[in-house]
Amino acid sequence: MAQEDVHLDDAGLALDLSLGGGGASDAARRQGTGGRLGRDAARLPPSPRALEPSLTLSMPDEATATGSGGGAAHSVSSPPAAGVKRERVEEADGERASSTARAEDDDDGSTRKKLRLTKEQSALLEDRFKEHSTLNPKQKVALAKQLNLRPRQVEVWFQNRRARTKLKQTEVDCEFLKRCCESLTEENRRLQRELQELRALKFAPPGPGPPPPPATAPAPFYMQLLAATLTLCPSCERLGGPAAAAKADPGRPKAAAPAHHFFNPFTHSAAC
DNA sequence: TCAGTGTAGGTGATTACCTCA
DNA sequence: GTTGAGGTAATCACCTACACT
Structure with missing residues:
Protein backbone atom coordinates (compact mmCIF):
# COMPACT_ATOMS: atom_id res chain seq x y z
CA MET A 1 0.00 0.00 0.00
CA ALA A 2 1.24 3.42 -0.73
CA GLN A 3 2.09 5.62 2.14
CA GLU A 4 -0.40 8.34 2.83
CA ASP A 5 0.61 11.53 4.54
CA VAL A 6 -1.77 14.07 5.89
CA HIS A 7 -0.50 17.51 6.74
CA LEU A 8 -2.30 20.26 8.53
CA ASP A 9 0.18 23.01 8.10
CA ASP A 10 -2.33 25.82 7.98
CA ALA A 11 -3.46 25.24 11.50
CA GLY A 12 0.04 24.89 12.80
CA LEU A 13 -0.78 21.26 13.43
CA ALA A 14 1.06 18.62 11.54
CA LEU A 15 0.26 14.97 11.67
CA ASP A 16 1.63 12.29 9.44
CA LEU A 17 -0.38 9.15 9.02
CA SER A 18 1.46 6.25 7.58
CA LEU A 19 -0.89 3.57 6.38
CA GLY A 20 1.67 1.04 5.42
CA GLY A 21 1.90 -2.69 5.46
CA GLY A 22 0.28 -5.44 3.51
CA GLY A 23 1.95 -4.51 0.31
CA ALA A 24 4.66 -7.08 0.22
CA SER A 25 4.07 -10.05 -1.98
CA ASP A 26 5.03 -13.55 -1.02
CA ALA A 27 8.00 -13.36 -3.30
CA ALA A 28 9.16 -10.08 -1.85
CA ARG A 29 8.75 -11.33 1.65
CA ARG A 30 10.70 -14.44 0.85
CA GLN A 31 13.51 -12.22 -0.32
CA GLY A 32 13.75 -10.80 3.13
CA THR A 33 12.08 -7.43 2.80
CA GLY A 34 10.31 -7.83 6.10
CA GLY A 35 10.68 -5.37 8.90
CA ARG A 36 12.20 -7.81 11.32
CA LEU A 37 15.02 -8.73 9.08
CA GLY A 38 17.50 -6.92 11.22
CA ARG A 39 16.77 -8.96 14.26
CA ASP A 40 15.93 -12.21 12.59
CA ALA A 41 18.34 -12.26 9.70
CA ALA A 42 20.37 -14.81 11.55
CA ARG A 43 17.62 -17.34 11.29
CA LEU A 44 17.92 -17.62 7.53
CA PRO A 45 17.97 -20.22 6.23
CA PRO A 46 15.22 -21.69 8.36
CA SER A 47 16.22 -24.00 11.09
CA PRO A 48 15.72 -27.71 10.60
CA LEU A 117 -9.41 -26.07 10.62
CA THR A 118 -12.92 -27.20 9.94
CA LYS A 119 -15.74 -24.71 10.05
CA GLU A 120 -16.93 -26.19 13.29
CA GLN A 121 -13.50 -25.88 14.87
CA SER A 122 -13.11 -22.32 13.69
CA ALA A 123 -16.55 -21.38 14.90
CA LEU A 124 -15.93 -22.72 18.37
CA LEU A 125 -12.56 -21.02 18.54
CA GLU A 126 -14.15 -17.77 17.49
CA ASP A 127 -16.78 -18.13 20.16
CA ARG A 128 -14.18 -18.69 22.81
CA PHE A 129 -12.14 -15.80 21.54
CA LYS A 130 -15.13 -13.51 21.84
CA GLU A 131 -15.48 -14.52 25.44
CA HIS A 132 -11.78 -14.22 26.27
CA SER A 133 -8.96 -13.33 23.97
CA THR A 134 -6.56 -15.32 26.11
CA LEU A 135 -6.72 -18.78 27.56
CA ASN A 136 -5.27 -20.15 30.71
CA PRO A 137 -3.58 -23.52 30.43
CA LYS A 138 -6.59 -25.35 31.78
CA GLN A 139 -8.92 -23.75 29.28
CA LYS A 140 -6.45 -24.38 26.52
CA VAL A 141 -6.23 -28.07 27.21
CA ALA A 142 -9.97 -28.40 27.58
CA LEU A 143 -10.65 -26.57 24.35
CA ALA A 144 -8.03 -28.59 22.53
CA LYS A 145 -9.64 -31.75 23.76
CA GLN A 146 -13.04 -30.54 22.71
CA LEU A 147 -11.78 -29.66 19.25
CA ASN A 148 -9.62 -32.72 18.92
CA LEU A 149 -6.60 -30.52 18.42
CA ARG A 150 -3.34 -30.25 20.21
CA PRO A 151 -3.11 -27.55 22.89
CA ARG A 152 -0.28 -25.99 20.95
CA GLN A 153 -2.56 -25.54 17.96
CA VAL A 154 -5.17 -23.84 20.07
CA GLU A 155 -2.49 -21.63 21.54
CA VAL A 156 -1.19 -20.67 18.12
CA TRP A 157 -4.67 -19.99 16.87
CA PHE A 158 -5.28 -17.57 19.72
CA GLN A 159 -1.92 -15.90 19.20
CA ASN A 160 -2.64 -15.33 15.56
CA ARG A 161 -6.15 -14.22 16.27
CA ARG A 162 -4.99 -11.62 18.75
CA ALA A 163 -2.33 -10.35 16.40
CA ARG A 164 -4.70 -10.04 13.49
CA THR A 165 -7.42 -8.48 15.54
CA LYS A 166 -4.97 -5.89 16.71
CA LEU A 167 -3.82 -5.28 13.17
CA LYS A 168 -7.35 -4.68 12.00
CA GLN A 169 -8.01 -2.34 14.88
CA THR A 170 -4.89 -0.40 13.97
CA GLU A 171 -6.15 -0.01 10.46
CA VAL A 172 -9.47 1.23 11.77
CA ASP A 173 -7.70 3.67 14.05
CA CYS A 174 -5.61 4.96 11.19
CA GLU A 175 -8.67 5.51 9.10
CA PHE A 176 -10.27 7.34 11.97
CA LEU A 177 -7.26 9.61 12.41
CA LYS A 178 -7.20 10.25 8.73
CA ARG A 179 -10.77 11.43 8.79
CA CYS A 180 -10.04 13.53 11.83
CA CYS A 181 -7.24 15.24 9.98
CA GLU A 182 -9.37 15.85 6.95
CA SER A 183 -12.02 17.34 9.15
CA LEU A 184 -9.51 19.53 10.94
CA THR A 185 -8.15 20.78 7.67
CA GLU A 186 -11.58 21.72 6.51
CA GLU A 187 -12.36 23.37 9.83
CA ASN A 188 -9.14 25.32 9.62
CA ARG A 189 -9.98 26.56 6.16
CA ARG A 190 -13.39 27.62 7.35
CA LEU A 191 -11.96 29.53 10.27
CA GLN A 192 -9.42 31.22 8.04
CA ARG A 193 -12.19 32.35 5.75
CA GLU A 194 -14.20 33.58 8.69
CA LEU A 195 -11.22 35.51 9.98
CA GLN A 196 -10.71 37.14 6.64
CA GLU A 197 -14.35 38.13 6.53
CA LEU A 198 -14.20 39.61 10.00
CA ARG A 199 -11.12 41.58 9.12
CA ALA A 200 -12.83 42.86 6.02
CA LEU A 201 -15.86 43.88 8.06
CA LYS A 202 -13.69 45.70 10.59
CA PHE A 203 -12.28 47.98 7.96
CA ALA A 204 -15.48 48.35 5.98
CA PRO A 205 -17.52 51.58 6.30
CA PRO A 206 -20.44 51.29 8.75
CA GLY A 207 -23.68 50.48 7.06
CA PRO A 208 -27.32 50.59 8.18
CA GLY A 209 -28.88 47.81 10.15
CA PRO A 210 -27.58 45.49 12.85
CA PRO A 211 -24.66 43.22 12.11
CA PRO A 212 -25.61 39.74 10.97
CA PRO A 213 -25.58 37.07 13.62
CA PRO A 214 -22.51 34.87 13.64
CA ALA A 215 -22.86 31.80 11.53
CA THR A 216 -23.43 28.74 13.66
CA ALA A 217 -21.67 25.99 11.83
CA PRO A 218 -22.53 22.47 12.85
CA ALA A 219 -20.03 20.73 15.05
CA PRO A 220 -17.12 19.67 12.90
CA PHE A 221 -16.73 16.04 12.09
CA TYR A 222 -13.72 15.50 14.31
CA MET A 223 -15.61 16.86 17.29
CA GLN A 224 -18.46 14.48 16.67
CA LEU A 225 -16.04 11.61 16.36
CA LEU A 226 -14.18 12.57 19.49
CA ALA A 227 -17.39 12.85 21.42
CA ALA A 228 -18.38 9.43 20.24
CA THR A 229 -15.09 7.72 20.94
CA LEU A 230 -13.42 9.42 23.85
CA THR A 231 -14.06 7.63 27.05
CA LEU A 232 -12.95 8.46 30.47
CA CYS A 233 -9.75 7.41 32.10
CA PRO A 234 -9.83 3.73 32.97
CA SER A 235 -6.71 3.94 35.07
CA CYS A 236 -8.13 6.26 37.66
CA GLU A 237 -11.61 4.84 37.18
CA ARG A 238 -13.18 8.25 36.88
CA LEU A 239 -15.58 7.26 34.23
CA GLY A 240 -18.20 9.71 33.18
CA GLY A 241 -20.57 7.67 31.11
CA PRO A 242 -23.18 5.89 33.20
CA ALA A 243 -22.67 2.61 31.43
CA ALA A 244 -18.91 2.84 31.58
CA ALA A 245 -18.93 3.91 35.19
CA ALA A 246 -21.25 1.13 36.16
CA LYS A 247 -19.10 -1.35 34.33
CA ALA A 248 -15.91 -0.14 35.94
CA ASP A 249 -17.33 -0.03 39.41
CA PRO A 250 -20.89 -1.18 39.93
CA GLY A 251 -20.85 -0.02 43.50
CA ARG A 252 -19.87 3.52 42.66
CA PRO A 253 -22.71 6.03 42.43
CA LYS A 254 -23.31 7.20 38.91
CA ALA A 255 -22.84 10.82 39.84
CA ALA A 256 -19.49 10.20 41.48
CA ALA A 257 -17.38 11.39 38.59
CA PRO A 258 -16.28 14.84 39.56
CA ALA A 259 -13.58 15.33 36.98
CA HIS A 260 -13.50 14.09 33.43
CA HIS A 261 -10.35 12.28 32.49
CA PHE A 262 -10.34 11.82 28.79
CA PHE A 263 -8.87 8.62 27.52
CA ASN A 264 -7.22 8.47 24.16
CA PRO A 265 -8.27 5.22 22.52
CA PHE A 266 -5.29 5.32 20.16
CA THR A 267 -2.50 5.81 22.58
CA HIS A 268 -4.40 4.12 25.39
CA SER A 269 -3.33 6.89 27.62
CA ALA A 270 -5.18 9.33 29.71
CA ALA A 271 -4.52 12.93 30.59
CA CYS A 272 -4.86 12.51 34.29
C1' DT B 1 -16.56 -22.48 -22.23
C1' DC B 2 -12.59 -24.39 -20.19
C1' DA B 3 -7.79 -24.89 -18.79
C1' DG B 4 -3.55 -22.79 -17.34
C1' DT B 5 -1.30 -19.10 -14.82
C1' DG B 6 -0.19 -15.21 -11.83
C1' DT B 7 -1.44 -12.76 -7.77
C1' DA B 8 -3.56 -11.22 -3.44
C1' DG B 9 -5.34 -12.42 0.75
C1' DG B 10 -6.20 -15.67 4.58
C1' DT B 11 -4.19 -18.50 7.88
C1' DG B 12 -1.45 -22.17 10.51
C1' DA B 13 3.08 -22.42 12.19
C1' DT B 14 7.75 -20.87 13.60
C1' DT B 15 11.19 -17.93 15.61
C1' DA B 16 13.15 -14.17 18.29
C1' DC B 17 12.50 -11.23 21.77
C1' DC B 18 10.08 -9.11 25.84
C1' DT B 19 7.75 -9.08 30.31
C1' DC B 20 6.67 -10.72 34.60
C1' DA B 21 6.12 -13.69 38.52
C1' DG C 1 20.37 -12.46 38.88
C1' DT C 2 18.13 -16.54 36.82
C1' DT C 3 14.46 -19.06 34.92
C1' DG C 4 10.30 -20.53 32.77
C1' DA C 5 5.80 -19.38 31.01
C1' DG C 6 3.21 -16.72 28.15
C1' DG C 7 2.83 -12.70 25.38
C1' DT C 8 3.81 -9.92 20.89
C1' DA C 9 5.96 -8.99 16.41
C1' DA C 10 7.63 -10.50 12.24
C1' DT C 11 7.87 -13.82 9.06
C1' DC C 12 7.40 -18.12 6.37
C1' DA C 13 4.83 -21.31 3.75
C1' DC C 14 0.76 -23.18 2.15
C1' DC C 15 -3.83 -22.81 0.28
C1' DT C 16 -7.73 -20.72 -2.03
C1' DA C 17 -10.27 -17.48 -4.76
C1' DC C 18 -10.18 -14.65 -8.49
C1' DA C 19 -8.84 -12.22 -12.64
C1' DC C 20 -6.77 -12.70 -16.85
C1' DT C 21 -5.28 -14.87 -21.13
Whole structure:
Protein backbone atom coordinates (compact mmCIF):
# COMPACT_ATOMS: atom_id res chain seq x y z
CA MET A 1 0.00 0.00 0.00
CA ALA A 2 1.24 3.42 -0.73
CA GLN A 3 2.09 5.62 2.14
CA GLU A 4 -0.40 8.34 2.83
CA ASP A 5 0.61 11.53 4.54
CA VAL A 6 -1.77 14.07 5.89
CA HIS A 7 -0.50 17.51 6.74
CA LEU A 8 -2.30 20.26 8.53
CA ASP A 9 0.18 23.01 8.10
CA ASP A 10 -2.33 25.82 7.98
CA ALA A 11 -3.46 25.24 11.50
CA GLY A 12 0.04 24.89 12.80
CA LEU A 13 -0.78 21.26 13.43
CA ALA A 14 1.06 18.62 11.54
CA LEU A 15 0.26 14.97 11.67
CA ASP A 16 1.63 12.29 9.44
CA LEU A 17 -0.38 9.15 9.02
CA SER A 18 1.46 6.25 7.58
CA LEU A 19 -0.89 3.57 6.38
CA GLY A 20 1.67 1.04 5.42
CA GLY A 21 1.90 -2.69 5.46
CA GLY A 22 0.28 -5.44 3.51
CA GLY A 23 1.95 -4.51 0.31
CA ALA A 24 4.66 -7.08 0.22
CA SER A 25 4.07 -10.05 -1.98
CA ASP A 26 5.03 -13.55 -1.02
CA ALA A 27 8.00 -13.36 -3.30
CA ALA A 28 9.16 -10.08 -1.85
CA ARG A 29 8.75 -11.33 1.65
CA ARG A 30 10.70 -14.44 0.85
CA GLN A 31 13.51 -12.22 -0.32
CA GLY A 32 13.75 -10.80 3.13
CA THR A 33 12.08 -7.43 2.80
CA GLY A 34 10.31 -7.83 6.10
CA GLY A 35 10.68 -5.37 8.90
CA ARG A 36 12.20 -7.81 11.32
CA LEU A 37 15.02 -8.73 9.08
CA GLY A 38 17.50 -6.92 11.22
CA ARG A 39 16.77 -8.96 14.26
CA ASP A 40 15.93 -12.21 12.59
CA ALA A 41 18.34 -12.26 9.70
CA ALA A 42 20.37 -14.81 11.55
CA ARG A 43 17.62 -17.34 11.29
CA LEU A 44 17.92 -17.62 7.53
CA PRO A 45 17.97 -20.22 6.23
CA PRO A 46 15.22 -21.69 8.36
CA SER A 47 16.22 -24.00 11.09
CA PRO A 48 15.72 -27.71 10.60
CA ARG A 49 12.84 -27.52 13.02
CA ALA A 50 11.05 -25.06 10.82
CA LEU A 51 11.12 -27.53 8.02
CA GLU A 52 9.84 -30.29 10.15
CA PRO A 53 6.40 -31.36 9.11
CA SER A 54 4.49 -31.55 12.30
CA LEU A 55 0.97 -32.29 11.26
CA THR A 56 -1.07 -34.41 8.99
CA LEU A 57 -4.13 -33.95 6.88
CA SER A 58 -6.47 -36.36 8.47
CA MET A 59 -9.92 -35.85 9.84
CA PRO A 60 -10.85 -37.34 13.16
CA ASP A 61 -14.01 -38.63 11.64
CA GLU A 62 -13.09 -38.47 8.04
CA ALA A 63 -14.55 -41.84 7.22
CA THR A 64 -17.99 -40.57 8.06
CA ALA A 65 -17.41 -36.95 7.18
CA THR A 66 -16.46 -37.58 3.60
CA GLY A 67 -18.92 -40.34 3.06
CA SER A 68 -17.01 -41.47 0.05
CA GLY A 69 -14.11 -43.67 -0.86
CA GLY A 70 -11.87 -40.70 -1.56
CA GLY A 71 -10.91 -40.20 2.04
CA ALA A 72 -7.80 -42.25 1.69
CA ALA A 73 -6.07 -39.29 0.14
CA HIS A 74 -5.72 -37.79 3.59
CA SER A 75 -3.72 -40.69 4.79
CA VAL A 76 -0.40 -39.93 6.36
CA SER A 77 1.09 -42.93 4.72
CA SER A 78 0.34 -41.77 1.21
CA PRO A 79 3.55 -41.09 -0.67
CA PRO A 80 4.19 -37.36 -0.45
CA ALA A 81 6.83 -37.30 -3.10
CA ALA A 82 5.46 -34.26 -4.92
CA GLY A 83 4.86 -32.23 -1.82
CA VAL A 84 1.76 -30.74 -0.31
CA LYS A 85 -0.07 -29.51 -3.35
CA ARG A 86 -0.54 -32.97 -4.68
CA GLU A 87 -2.21 -33.96 -1.46
CA ARG A 88 -4.62 -31.08 -1.75
CA VAL A 89 -5.49 -32.04 -5.26
CA GLU A 90 -6.18 -35.50 -4.12
CA GLU A 91 -8.84 -34.27 -1.75
CA ALA A 92 -11.41 -35.19 -4.32
CA ASP A 93 -14.48 -34.71 -2.19
CA GLY A 94 -13.62 -31.15 -1.29
CA GLU A 95 -13.87 -31.77 2.41
CA ARG A 96 -11.66 -29.38 4.29
CA ALA A 97 -8.68 -31.03 5.79
CA SER A 98 -8.00 -30.71 9.44
CA SER A 99 -5.20 -31.35 11.79
CA THR A 100 -6.10 -33.43 14.76
CA ALA A 101 -4.81 -34.40 18.10
CA ARG A 102 -3.73 -37.60 16.46
CA ALA A 103 -1.52 -35.68 14.11
CA GLU A 104 1.96 -37.00 13.82
CA ASP A 105 5.08 -35.90 12.12
CA ASP A 106 5.14 -36.62 8.48
CA ASP A 107 7.46 -39.28 7.22
CA ASP A 108 8.50 -37.10 4.38
CA GLY A 109 10.30 -34.39 6.33
CA SER A 110 10.67 -32.06 3.36
CA THR A 111 7.89 -29.52 3.80
CA ARG A 112 5.53 -28.63 6.55
CA LYS A 113 1.86 -29.12 5.96
CA LYS A 114 -0.61 -26.32 5.63
CA LEU A 115 -3.63 -27.23 7.59
CA ARG A 116 -7.11 -25.91 7.70
CA LEU A 117 -9.41 -26.07 10.62
CA THR A 118 -12.92 -27.20 9.94
CA LYS A 119 -15.74 -24.71 10.05
CA GLU A 120 -16.93 -26.19 13.29
CA GLN A 121 -13.50 -25.88 14.87
CA SER A 122 -13.11 -22.32 13.69
CA ALA A 123 -16.55 -21.38 14.90
CA LEU A 124 -15.93 -22.72 18.37
CA LEU A 125 -12.56 -21.02 18.54
CA GLU A 126 -14.15 -17.77 17.49
CA ASP A 127 -16.78 -18.13 20.16
CA ARG A 128 -14.18 -18.69 22.81
CA PHE A 129 -12.14 -15.80 21.54
CA LYS A 130 -15.13 -13.51 21.84
CA GLU A 131 -15.48 -14.52 25.44
CA HIS A 132 -11.78 -14.22 26.27
CA SER A 133 -8.96 -13.33 23.97
CA THR A 134 -6.56 -15.32 26.11
CA LEU A 135 -6.72 -18.78 27.56
CA ASN A 136 -5.27 -20.15 30.71
CA PRO A 137 -3.58 -23.52 30.43
CA LYS A 138 -6.59 -25.35 31.78
CA GLN A 139 -8.92 -23.75 29.28
CA LYS A 140 -6.45 -24.38 26.52
CA VAL A 141 -6.23 -28.07 27.21
CA ALA A 142 -9.97 -28.40 27.58
CA LEU A 143 -10.65 -26.57 24.35
CA ALA A 144 -8.03 -28.59 22.53
CA LYS A 145 -9.64 -31.75 23.76
CA GLN A 146 -13.04 -30.54 22.71
CA LEU A 147 -11.78 -29.66 19.25
CA ASN A 148 -9.62 -32.72 18.92
CA LEU A 149 -6.60 -30.52 18.42
CA ARG A 150 -3.34 -30.25 20.21
CA PRO A 151 -3.11 -27.55 22.89
CA ARG A 152 -0.28 -25.99 20.95
CA GLN A 153 -2.56 -25.54 17.96
CA VAL A 154 -5.17 -23.84 20.07
CA GLU A 155 -2.49 -21.63 21.54
CA VAL A 156 -1.19 -20.67 18.12
CA TRP A 157 -4.67 -19.99 16.87
CA PHE A 158 -5.28 -17.57 19.72
CA GLN A 159 -1.92 -15.90 19.20
CA ASN A 160 -2.64 -15.33 15.56
CA ARG A 161 -6.15 -14.22 16.27
CA ARG A 162 -4.99 -11.62 18.75
CA ALA A 163 -2.33 -10.35 16.40
CA ARG A 164 -4.70 -10.04 13.49
CA THR A 165 -7.42 -8.48 15.54
CA LYS A 166 -4.97 -5.89 16.71
CA LEU A 167 -3.82 -5.28 13.17
CA LYS A 168 -7.35 -4.68 12.00
CA GLN A 169 -8.01 -2.34 14.88
CA THR A 170 -4.89 -0.40 13.97
CA GLU A 171 -6.15 -0.01 10.46
CA VAL A 172 -9.47 1.23 11.77
CA ASP A 173 -7.70 3.67 14.05
CA CYS A 174 -5.61 4.96 11.19
CA GLU A 175 -8.67 5.51 9.10
CA PHE A 176 -10.27 7.34 11.97
CA LEU A 177 -7.26 9.61 12.41
CA LYS A 178 -7.20 10.25 8.73
CA ARG A 179 -10.77 11.43 8.79
CA CYS A 180 -10.04 13.53 11.83
CA CYS A 181 -7.24 15.24 9.98
CA GLU A 182 -9.37 15.85 6.95
CA SER A 183 -12.02 17.34 9.15
CA LEU A 184 -9.51 19.53 10.94
CA THR A 185 -8.15 20.78 7.67
CA GLU A 186 -11.58 21.72 6.51
CA GLU A 187 -12.36 23.37 9.83
CA ASN A 188 -9.14 25.32 9.62
CA ARG A 189 -9.98 26.56 6.16
CA ARG A 190 -13.39 27.62 7.35
CA LEU A 191 -11.96 29.53 10.27
CA GLN A 192 -9.42 31.22 8.04
CA ARG A 193 -12.19 32.35 5.75
CA GLU A 194 -14.20 33.58 8.69
CA LEU A 195 -11.22 35.51 9.98
CA GLN A 196 -10.71 37.14 6.64
CA GLU A 197 -14.35 38.13 6.53
CA LEU A 198 -14.20 39.61 10.00
CA ARG A 199 -11.12 41.58 9.12
CA ALA A 200 -12.83 42.86 6.02
CA LEU A 201 -15.86 43.88 8.06
CA LYS A 202 -13.69 45.70 10.59
CA PHE A 203 -12.28 47.98 7.96
CA ALA A 204 -15.48 48.35 5.98
CA PRO A 205 -17.52 51.58 6.30
CA PRO A 206 -20.44 51.29 8.75
CA GLY A 207 -23.68 50.48 7.06
CA PRO A 208 -27.32 50.59 8.18
CA GLY A 209 -28.88 47.81 10.15
CA PRO A 210 -27.58 45.49 12.85
CA PRO A 211 -24.66 43.22 12.11
CA PRO A 212 -25.61 39.74 10.97
CA PRO A 213 -25.58 37.07 13.62
CA PRO A 214 -22.51 34.87 13.64
CA ALA A 215 -22.86 31.80 11.53
CA THR A 216 -23.43 28.74 13.66
CA ALA A 217 -21.67 25.99 11.83
CA PRO A 218 -22.53 22.47 12.85
CA ALA A 219 -20.03 20.73 15.05
CA PRO A 220 -17.12 19.67 12.90
CA PHE A 221 -16.73 16.04 12.09
CA TYR A 222 -13.72 15.50 14.31
CA MET A 223 -15.61 16.86 17.29
CA GLN A 224 -18.46 14.48 16.67
CA LEU A 225 -16.04 11.61 16.36
CA LEU A 226 -14.18 12.57 19.49
CA ALA A 227 -17.39 12.85 21.42
CA ALA A 228 -18.38 9.43 20.24
CA THR A 229 -15.09 7.72 20.94
CA LEU A 230 -13.42 9.42 23.85
CA THR A 231 -14.06 7.63 27.05
CA LEU A 232 -12.95 8.46 30.47
CA CYS A 233 -9.75 7.41 32.10
CA PRO A 234 -9.83 3.73 32.97
CA SER A 235 -6.71 3.94 35.07
CA CYS A 236 -8.13 6.26 37.66
CA GLU A 237 -11.61 4.84 37.18
CA ARG A 238 -13.18 8.25 36.88
CA LEU A 239 -15.58 7.26 34.23
CA GLY A 240 -18.20 9.71 33.18
CA GLY A 241 -20.57 7.67 31.11
CA PRO A 242 -23.18 5.89 33.20
CA ALA A 243 -22.67 2.61 31.43
CA ALA A 244 -18.91 2.84 31.58
CA ALA A 245 -18.93 3.91 35.19
CA ALA A 246 -21.25 1.13 36.16
CA LYS A 247 -19.10 -1.35 34.33
CA ALA A 248 -15.91 -0.14 35.94
CA ASP A 249 -17.33 -0.03 39.41
CA PRO A 250 -20.89 -1.18 39.93
CA GLY A 251 -20.85 -0.02 43.50
CA ARG A 252 -19.87 3.52 42.66
CA PRO A 253 -22.71 6.03 42.43
CA LYS A 254 -23.31 7.20 38.91
CA ALA A 255 -22.84 10.82 39.84
CA ALA A 256 -19.49 10.20 41.48
CA ALA A 257 -17.38 11.39 38.59
CA PRO A 258 -16.28 14.84 39.56
CA ALA A 259 -13.58 15.33 36.98
CA HIS A 260 -13.50 14.09 33.43
CA HIS A 261 -10.35 12.28 32.49
CA PHE A 262 -10.34 11.82 28.79
CA PHE A 263 -8.87 8.62 27.52
CA ASN A 264 -7.22 8.47 24.16
CA PRO A 265 -8.27 5.22 22.52
CA PHE A 266 -5.29 5.32 20.16
CA THR A 267 -2.50 5.81 22.58
CA HIS A 268 -4.40 4.12 25.39
CA SER A 269 -3.33 6.89 27.62
CA ALA A 270 -5.18 9.33 29.71
CA ALA A 271 -4.52 12.93 30.59
CA CYS A 272 -4.86 12.51 34.29
C1' DT B 1 -16.56 -22.48 -22.23
C1' DC B 2 -12.59 -24.39 -20.19
C1' DA B 3 -7.79 -24.89 -18.79
C1' DG B 4 -3.55 -22.79 -17.34
C1' DT B 5 -1.30 -19.10 -14.82
C1' DG B 6 -0.19 -15.21 -11.83
C1' DT B 7 -1.44 -12.76 -7.77
C1' DA B 8 -3.56 -11.22 -3.44
C1' DG B 9 -5.34 -12.42 0.75
C1' DG B 10 -6.20 -15.67 4.58
C1' DT B 11 -4.19 -18.50 7.88
C1' DG B 12 -1.45 -22.17 10.51
C1' DA B 13 3.08 -22.42 12.19
C1' DT B 14 7.75 -20.87 13.60
C1' DT B 15 11.19 -17.93 15.61
C1' DA B 16 13.15 -14.17 18.29
C1' DC B 17 12.50 -11.23 21.77
C1' DC B 18 10.08 -9.11 25.84
C1' DT B 19 7.75 -9.08 30.31
C1' DC B 20 6.67 -10.72 34.60
C1' DA B 21 6.12 -13.69 38.52
C1' DG C 1 20.37 -12.46 38.88
C1' DT C 2 18.13 -16.54 36.82
C1' DT C 3 14.46 -19.06 34.92
C1' DG C 4 10.30 -20.53 32.77
C1' DA C 5 5.80 -19.38 31.01
C1' DG C 6 3.21 -16.72 28.15
C1' DG C 7 2.83 -12.70 25.38
C1' DT C 8 3.81 -9.92 20.89
C1' DA C 9 5.96 -8.99 16.41
C1' DA C 10 7.63 -10.50 12.24
C1' DT C 11 7.87 -13.82 9.06
C1' DC C 12 7.40 -18.12 6.37
C1' DA C 13 4.83 -21.31 3.75
C1' DC C 14 0.76 -23.18 2.15
C1' DC C 15 -3.83 -22.81 0.28
C1' DT C 16 -7.73 -20.72 -2.03
C1' DA C 17 -10.27 -17.48 -4.76
C1' DC C 18 -10.18 -14.65 -8.49
C1' DA C 19 -8.84 -12.22 -12.64
C1' DC C 20 -6.77 -12.70 -16.85
C1' DT C 21 -5.28 -14.87 -21.13
